[in-house]
Amino acid sequence: xxxxxxxxxxxxxxxxxxxxxxxxxxxxxxxxxxxxxxxxxxxxxxxxxxxxxxxxxxxxxxxxxxxxxxxxxxxxxxxxxxxxxxxxxxxxxxxxxxxxxxxxxxxxxxxxxxxxxxxxxxxxxxxxxxxxxxxxxxxxxxxxxxxxxxxxxxxxxxxxxxxxxxxxxxxxxxxxxxxxxxxxxxxxxxxxxxxxxxxxxxxxxxxxxxxxxxxxxxxxxxxxxxxxxxxxxxxxxxxxxxxxxxxxxxxxxxxxxxxxxxxxxxxxxxxxxxxxxxxxxxxxxxxxxxxxxxxxxxxxxxxxxxxxxxxxxxxxxxxxxxxxxxxxxxxxxxxxxxxxxxxxxxxxxxxxxxxxxxxxxxxxxxxxxxxxxxxxxxxxxxxxxxxxxxxxxxxxxxxx
Amino acid sequence: xxxxxxxxxxxxxxxxxxxxxxxxxxxxxxxxxxxxxxxxxxxxxxxxxxxxxxxxxxxxxxxxxxxxxxxxxxxxxxxxxxxxxxxxxxxxxxxxxxxxxxxxxxxxxxxxxxxxxxxxxxxxxxxxxxxxxxxxxxxxxxxxxxx
Amino acid sequence: xxxxxxxxxxxxxxxxxxxxxxxxxxxxxxxxxxxxxxxxxxxxxxxxxxxxxxxxxxxxxxxxxxxxxxxxxxxxxxxxxxxxxxxxxxxxxxxxxxxxxxxxxxxxxxxxxxxxxxxxxxxxxxxxxxxxxxxxxxxxxxxxxxxxxxxxxxxxxxxxxx
Numbered sequence: 001x002x003x004x005x006x007x008x009x010x011x012x013x014x015x016x017x018x019x020x021x022x023x024x025x026x027x028x029x030x031x032x033x034x035x036x037x038x039x040x041x042x043x044x045x046x047x048x049x050x051x052x053x054x055x056x057x058x059x060x061x062x063x064x065x066x067x068x069x070x071x072x073x074x075x076x077x078x079x080x081x082x083x084x085x086x087x088x089x090x091x092x093x094x095x096x097x098x099x100x101x102x103x104x105x106x107x108x109x110x111x112x113x114x115x116x117x118x119x120x121x122x123x124x125x126x127x128x129x130x131x132x133x134x135x136x137x138x139x140x141x142x143x144x145x146x147x148x149x150x151x152x153x154x155x156x157x158x159x160x161x162x163x164x165x166x167x168x169x170x171x172x173x174x175x176x177x178x179x180x181x182x183x184x185x186x187x188x189x190x191x192x193x194x195x196x197x198x199x200x201x202x203x204x205x206x207x208x209x210x211x212x213x214x215x216x217x218x219x220x221x222x223x224x225x226x227x228x229x230x231x232x233x234x235x236x237x238x239x240x241x242x243x244x245x246x247x248x249x250x251x252x253x254x255x256x257x258x259x260x261x262x263x264x265x266x267x268x269x270x271x272x273x274x275x276x277x278x279x280x281x282x283x284x285x286x287x288x289x290x291x292x293x294x295x296x297x298x299x300x301x302x303x304x305x306x307x308x309x310x311x312x313x314x315x316x317x318x319x320x321x322x323x324x325x326x327x328x329x330x331x332x333x334x335x336x337x338x339x340x341x342x343x344x345x346x347x348x349x350x351x352x353x354x355x356x357x358x359x360x361x362x363x364x365x366x367x368x369x370x371x372x373x374x375x376x377x378x379x380x381x382x383x384x385x386x387x388x389x390x391x392x393x394x395x396x397x398x399x400x
Numbered sequence: 401x402x403x404x405x406x407x408x409x410x411x412x413x414x415x416x417x418x419x420x421x422x423x424x425x426x427x428x429x430x431x432x433x434x435x436x437x438x439x440x441x442x443x444x445x446x447x448x449x450x451x452x453x454x455x456x457x458x459x460x461x462x463x464x465x466x467x468x469x470x471x472x473x474x475x476x477x478x479x480x481x482x483x484x485x486x487x488x489x490x491x492x493x494x495x496x497x498x499x500x501x502x503x504x505x506x507x508x509x510x511x512x513x514x515x516x517x518x519x520x521x522x523x524x525x526x527x528x529x530x531x532x533x534x535x536x537x538x539x540x541x542x543x544x545x546x547x
Numbered sequence: 548x549x550x551x552x553x554x555x556x557x558x559x560x561x562x563x564x565x566x567x568x569x570x571x572x573x574x575x576x577x578x579x580x581x582x583x584x585x586x587x588x589x590x591x592x593x594x595x596x597x598x599x600x601x602x603x604x605x606x607x608x609x610x611x612x613x614x615x616x617x618x619x620x621x622x623x624x625x626x627x628x629x630x631x632x633x634x635x636x637x638x639x640x641x642x643x644x645x646x647x648x649x650x651x652x653x654x655x656x657x658x659x660x661x662x663x664x665x666x667x668x669x670x671x672x673x674x675x676x677x678x679x680x681x682x683x684x685x686x687x688x689x690x691x692x693x694x695x696x697x698x699x700x701x702x703x704x705x706x707x708x709x
Contacts, residue, residue: 041470041472041508041678041679041680042427042468042470042503042506042508042509043506043507043508043509043689044503044506045663045690046506046507046689046690047503047505047506050505058502059502062429062431062501062502062503062527063429064429064430065428065429065430065431065432065433065434065528066430066431066434068429068431081576109434124441125441125442128437128438128441128442129441129442129443132438132443135438145435145528145530146431146434146435146528147431147527147528208603208604209603209650209651209652210651210652211604211605211606211650211652211653212652213604224604224626229626229627230578230626230627230628292581294579294609294620294622294629294631296606296624296629303606305606305607305622307607307609307620307622309611318609318611318612320607320609320610322606322607322656326607326655327606327607327652329655330651330652330654330655331652470680471680471682471683472680472681505696507689507696507699507700508679508680
C-alpha cells in the first residue's frame with residue numbers, strides 16, 4: 001500500500017506554540033509523525049523587557065487566556081523573590097483560591113472539547129453550561145470572566161468578603177456534584193471507553209525522557225505535580241491527593257482531569273475556611289534590585305516555569321516564559337505513531353494544547369498525485385464515522 | 401431610499417436569519433476564543449439567531465477574527481478572506497484585533513489592528529470580550545444588513 | 548545553615564566531580580542551586596546530572612544576553628530542586644553544544660536559542676525556523692539587547708515620525 005503524507009496544521013489558536021504535524025500514513029494507520037512548532041510567535045519576551053514590572057503583569061496575563069492566572073502568579077513570585085518581599089498570608093490564600101478556580105475552569109473546558117472531538121456533543125454542551133458557574137465565581141472574585149488580574153506586585157487587588165465566600169461555597173457544591181456525575185459518565189460509559197482506551201499511549205519511561213508534565217505525565221503514572229513536589233504559596237498547608245493513572249492512554253488523561261477537578265473543589269473549600277485575617281497586599285518598590293529567580297507553578301496543563309532577571313531599574317532585564325504545552329508537544333508524535341488517523345484530533349486534544357482548532361490538513365496521495373484540503377471538522381467527522389462503523393455511537397447515550 | 405423588490409427582500413431576510421460564522425484566531429491568547437465559543441453554548445446560545453459555527457471559509461458569511469495579527473498569519477488571513485463567498489463580513493473581536501491591544505509594537509505583530517490587513521465591518525472591543533458583547537455586536541451587524 | 552544541608556550536599560557532589568570546570572557555584576536559597584560551567588563540559592555535566600543525580604527533567608533553556616557574552620541557562624530539576632547550569636559563549640562567534648543526546652525533548656528550546664539569540668547549537672540537525680516567522684530577515688536576533696524593531700522592519704519608524 002502506498003504511503004500518504006499529511007501536513008496537519010499550522011493554524012492553531014495558541015500562545016507561541018501553534019503546531020504543524022507532518023503525518024505519514026499507511027492505510028489508515030499512522031506510520032510516522034513529526035512536529036513543527038512556531039506559528040503564532042508574538043514576541044512577548046522582548047515586549048516584557050520594554051515595559052515596567054506592573055505593565056508586565058497585564059502583558060504576561062495575556063500570554064494565554066485560559067491559564068492567565070498561572071502565568072502571572074509564576075512571574076510575580078519571581079519578581080517578589082528578587083525584591084525580597086514576603087506577601088501576606090491572606091494574599092497567598094486568595095492566589096491559591098483563584099488558581100484552583102482556574103484549574104476547574106480549564107479542566108471542564110477540556111472535558112467539553114474532548115467530548116466534542118469524539119462526537120459526544122451533548123456532553124460538550126452540558127459541561128460548558130456547568131462551566132459558567134466557575135466563570136461566575138471568577139467574575140465575583142476578580143471582576144472579569146477571563147482575565148481576572150487578581151495579582152498585583154506584593155499581593156492581590158481584591159479581598160474575599162463574607163458574601164463572596166458564601167456564594168463561592170454554594171457554587172462549588174453544585175460544581176462538585178456535576179463533576180462527580182461526569183466522572184461516572186467518563187469512567188463507566190462504554191462508548192467513551194471505546195473511544196479513549198488504548199488510544200495515544202505514552203509509556204512511563206518515555207514520558208520521563210521526553211519531559212512530559214501535568215495531567216499528560218500523571219496519566220502515564222509519573223507523579224509530577226509542582227504543588228506537591230515544591231509547595232508554593234500555601235499548598236503545604238492543604239490536604240489534597242496527587243491524582244495519577246497508570247493506563248498511559250487518553251482514558252487515563254480523562255480520569256486524571258475529572259478527579260483533579262473534584263480535588264480542586266476540596267481545596268477551594270479548605271482555602272475559604274482557612275482564609276487568615278490581615279492585609280491583602282504590601283507595598284513593593286517600583287524599582288526591583290539586581291538579581292535573578294526561577295520559579296515553577298502547576299498550571300492546569302502542567303508545569304509552568306518562569307525566569308526573571310532584574311537589573312535595578314523598574315524594567316526587567318529578561319523574562320522567560322515556558323508554558324506547559326511546549327513541554328508536552330514532544331510527546332505527541334510518539335502517541336500518534338501506530339494509531340489510527342481517526343484518533344488524531346482526540347490525541348492532540350488530549351494534551352490540552354489550547355482550544356478548538358481551525359486547523360486545516362492537506363491530504364496528499366503521492367501515488368495518485370492528487371491532493372485535498374481537509375479541515376479539522378472533516379477530520380473529526382471522519383473519526384466519528386470511522387468509529388460508528390465499528391459500533392461506537394454516541395447518539396444512543398442518554399444523559400440525566 | 402429606493403424600495404426593494406420582493407426577491408431582494410427574500411435574499412436579505414434569509415441572510416439575516418442564518419449568518420454562518422467562521423472563527424479564526426490570528427495569534428491571540430485564547431481569551432476571546434473561549435468567549436466566542438461560550439456565546440454559542442447553552443447559557444448565551446447564539447444559535448437561536450440562526451448563527452452557526454462553520455469550519456471552512458467557503459461556507460461562511462461572517463469571519464470572526466480574534467487576536468493581534470502576527471506576521472506569520474498575514475498571508476493566511478488574506479487567503480482565507482479571499483476564499484469566502486460574497487457578500488462577506490469581518491468582525492474584529494477583542495482589543496487586540498481592533499487595534500493590536502497590549503501586543504501592539506511586538507516584533508512579530510503587524511502594526512495596527514486587523515483593519516490594516518482585511519476590511520472590517522464591525523469592531524467588538526473588550527479584553528476579552530464578554531459573550532453579551534459578542535451577541536450585541538453580531539445583532540448590530542445583522543441590523544445594519546436589513547437596511 | 549542547617550536548613551540548606553541538602554543543597555550543600557548537591558553542591559559538594561558537583562564540586563567533587565567537576566572541580567575546576569565549574570567557574571562559580573552558589574546556593575541561592577532552599578531548593579535553588581546556580582552554577583556556571585565551561586561550555587565544553589556542558590554535555591558531561593548534563594549527563595552526570597541526569598544519570599547520577601536524578602535530575603531527569605530539563606524544564607527549559609533560557610537564553611540571556613550578558614553584554615560581552617551570550618549565554619544559556621539550563622534549568623534542570625529532580626522534581627524538588629532546581630539546578631540552573633549557566634554556559635557562556637563569546638558574542639562574536641557564539642556556539643554551544645546540543646544536549647539532545649541527554650534530554651531528547653529539548654529541540655524546540657535549542658531552536659529558540661538559535662533564532663532569538665543567534666547562538667549556533669553544535670549538533671542540532673537542520674530544520675525550519677522556530678519561533679520566528681519564515682520570512683523574518685536572516686541574521687537578526689530579536690532578543691539580543693542591541694536589537695531594535697527597526698532593524699528588521701523599517702516601516703514602523705516612518706509611522707512614528709509622522
